[in-house]
Amino acid sequence: MFHPTRFNRIFFAATVALCSFSFVHAEETKTENSETGKWVSLFNGKNLEGWTPKIRYHELGDNFKDTFRVEDGLLKVRYDGYDKFNETFGHLFYKDSFSHYRFRVEYRFLGDQCSGGPGWAFRNSGIMIHGEKPETMSRDQDFPVSIEVQLLGGDGKNPRTNANLCTPGTNVVKDGKLFTPHCTSSTSDTFHGDDWVTVEIEVRGNEIIKHIIDGKTVLQYTKPQLDPKDAHAKELSEQQGGIQLSGGTISLQSESHPCDFRKVEIMVLEQ
Template sequence: MIQKLSLLLLTLSISITAQAQKSADKEEWQSLFNGKDLTGWDIKIAGHKVNDNYKNTFLVEDDMIRVNYKEYDKFTTEYGHMYYHKPYSHYKIRLQYRFTGNQVPGGASWNVRNSGIMLHSQSAASLGIDQDFPISLEMQYLGGLGSGERNTGNLCTPGTIVDIDGKLAEAHCINSTSKTYNGDQWVNAEAIVLGDSIIYHLIEGDTVLVYTNPRVGGGYVGKNHTFKDGKVGNEAEWIKKDGTKLGSGYIALQAESHPIDFRNIELLNLKGCMDPKAANYKSYYIAADNSTCTYKKK
């Protein structure tokens, strides 16, 4: 009888341990978009105050965030971004995007089927009133133009610089190795962001670009274009930060004059409680924030 009880207790203990391990291994992706409205996001459009959604540039339709220009007669300098309200440092983000229709009149030729998401961005509130782009790392999305190759999942660097293959990459925009995606098709995009160490861009599951050591510097949109040229707020403070590592920040969706839709925007935080004894421990965390640990009462 005692042997049977001991075996039962051992089996139960193994089962509980296995369940706990399974729970620790299960990825908890969170949606950044509720599918109904823009709650949790801050809008900043050049020339306008924070959360002035000029001419309804950003709107929600059919479970999508849509960048649209239906109310525009002409685009001038209304470069816009919509920022998720919480900053992150170590995470994965995945979404689907598609370009639609035609560019609004007045948009620059280089902005045809051109948009993206900003990683490690400054906050919406910290931008200058006329600032075009936030200091950030842009995962640039480009749509095909019907002929020729046009990579997507590229990197552009407003106010930032990175290393590629261990060497400083001086170009403002750096092409990925992705395929070209023509038409109004949905494209799956993902970024794996590991603080100030390494960042991966993925398109349709393929890693198309890798870079390391992100930091402030390199001019605004290239070394010959200053923060003053870009109407960056607190220009002097950003100049002081030259060379400072960029290890965290906000995520923003971009509006650059061509309509684009975003959907299924999800994030997996890779920073959290790394104490295996805690109830909210996750085995996939790679950066510790043990201040968030919670423990079951005995």
């Protein structure tokens, strides 16, 4: 039998629930699209507090030959203690992981490349984002599974775009399609010489990643994810229960060419 009073109560409850859902959804959307927060330095200008090196062929925490050091208020990557580079790729990991944020560095290349460094690593470094934890890397592993934003300098003559994308153990979606090339050029200018260059990254979890130079987006893509064809990445996907990446570690590279960082900053964005 139809009960008008009972029906009214049910209808009222359903209406309240629907309105509540709409309100929460609107708040989530508003929060997700708002760029709140402030820039915070991850580098104190005095030492490597908060950062841990992982250099190939060496244990986690072993800063082989003082590769990463702080001098004159600068975070420096140096190879004066090396006889030859011997593919001893290194990464300096920040202690925390991040998901939604803006990240920027001011860097410069200078001096000569370390003897034995590969040709492609001339004036080449990088920022690794959405990376695995350094504890999950093997002793002989060259690069963490991650998304790399390349930091590149020109040779004084030839064009070479900056803030390119490389994908060790990962893939992304670009223009609506799964994108699997290992490295992809941006649309940036070439930066010759030893001048300071600012590169910024906007990261919004699994939604979108933008590479930015001088306020201009030079590359963007979506849905960063583990590559199931990579054995180590497949292990990581099994551990996390899927291939999609919504966050991870941040690290700075040592790839055989001396470079300096004078600013390393992050602005955490609300999710």
